[in-house]
Amino acid sequence: MTEAVETRPLPGATFGGLIEVADGRAFVEAAEARPRALPEALNGRGGLLLVKGLAAVSDDPGLLVRLSRPFGAEVEDYARTTNRLNLLHPDDSRIVRISNLPPVNFAPPEPPDPPTRPDGGPPIRFPHRRGWHTDQSFRRPPPDISLFYAHRPAPRGQGQTLYADGAGAYDALPPDLKAVADDLHGLHVAPFTGHGEDDVVQGRPRKPLNEKDGPVAQPVVRLHPETGRKALYLCEREQMDWVRGPFVGMEPGPGGEGARLLYRLMEHFTRDRFTYAHEWDRGDLIVYDNRCLIHSATWFDAQAVSRDMWRTTVWGNPGPSYRGEARSWETA
Numbered sequence: 001m002t003e004a005v006e007t008r009p010l011p012g013a014t015f016g017g018l019i020e021v022a023d024g025r026a027f028v029e030a031a032e033a034r035p036r037a038l039p040e041a042l043n044g045r046g047g048l049l050l051v052k053g054l055a056a057v058s059d060d061p062g063l064l065v066r067l068s069r070p071f072g073a074e075v076e077d078y079a080r081t082t083n084r085l086n087l088l089h090p091d092d093s094r095i096v097r098i099s100n101l102p103p104v105n106f107a108p109p110e111p112p113d114p115p116t117r118p119d120g121g122p123p124i125r126f127p128h129r130r131g132w133h134t135d136q137s138f139r140r141p142p143p144d145i146s147l148f149y150a151h152r153p154a155p156r157g158q159g160q161t162l163y164a165d166g167a168g169a170y171d172a173l174p175p176d177l178k179a180v181a182d183d184l185h186g187l188h189v190a191p192f193t194g195h196g197e198d199d200v201v202q203g204r205p206r207k208p209l210n211e212k213d214g215p216v217a218q219p220v221v222r223l224h225p226e227t228g229r230k231a232l233y234l235c236e237r238e239q240m241d242w243v244r245g246p247f248v249g250m251e252p253g254p255g256g257e258g259a260r261l262l263y264r265l266m267e268h269f270t271r272d273r274f275t276y277a278h279e280w281d282r283g284d285l286i287v288y289d290n291r292c293l294i295h296s297a298t299w300f301d302a303q304a305v306s307r308d309m310w311r312t313t314v315w316g317n318p319g320p321s322y323r324g325e326a327r328s329w330e331t332a
Ligand SMILES: [Fe+2]
Pocket: 133, 134, 135, 295
């Protein structure tokens, strides 16, 4: 049974664990037989597990839901939480598809400018790389864990996913920034509602927000309920409210005092030593802890490439800042 949770350090990163699986179905059964094993491995590896060799999920998407359950009380049923029903996996509404294929039709992010680093690799550090976020930070309480599976990844060199370690970044903050961050709250909002940085800079019209979209205030520093570690919890660009924020109690808007602080914090958060760039193979799964990591997607050639990634989201243990708090946004 122990082989189900035998992890190695993730190559190319200062955080994260790697698990290589020979039989995907047997791995899921072992995880169910010892339901604390994978969550403990995740906590022990800084909130990221790469599981390689799970292509069985492509034939049986229910395996992804079964593998999600040990990570928390509730695997989100997106049929109840989103109006965008075209995103749901046809076999199971607890799986959302991130894909450029119909009927999902997600466009990849624009490439950064310039599109590569001098060494040819993908730009990672903010603000050269944009789009850093943690999933659904515009809801209180926010979700704990996401599981992201490569059913049909982009070829290597495209469509990578980048991760940054909020606990390592917090520990390494200069004392003056740490003192500021400890007491700060960010204002998070759903993306593509006209409240993002570029929208405000360009004066685009704002869509009316409902309770599912925020804005909500979230602590900039979260205490992880299982590891006891503090971690930075921040987004940028589209997922902070640049009308009223990005921070509570600071001068709002692009170019304001709050914006300058966000840029400083994000530049630090996304330094090389806190980040990992994942090149996907079919059958890869990354389990990531939204309470202590942020991530970002990279461009792929959507005209030439079909990409189809599947995600579940697990809720239930957001930590002491949210204790006893009812969800303000659940409608069903
Ligand atoms: Fe995401």
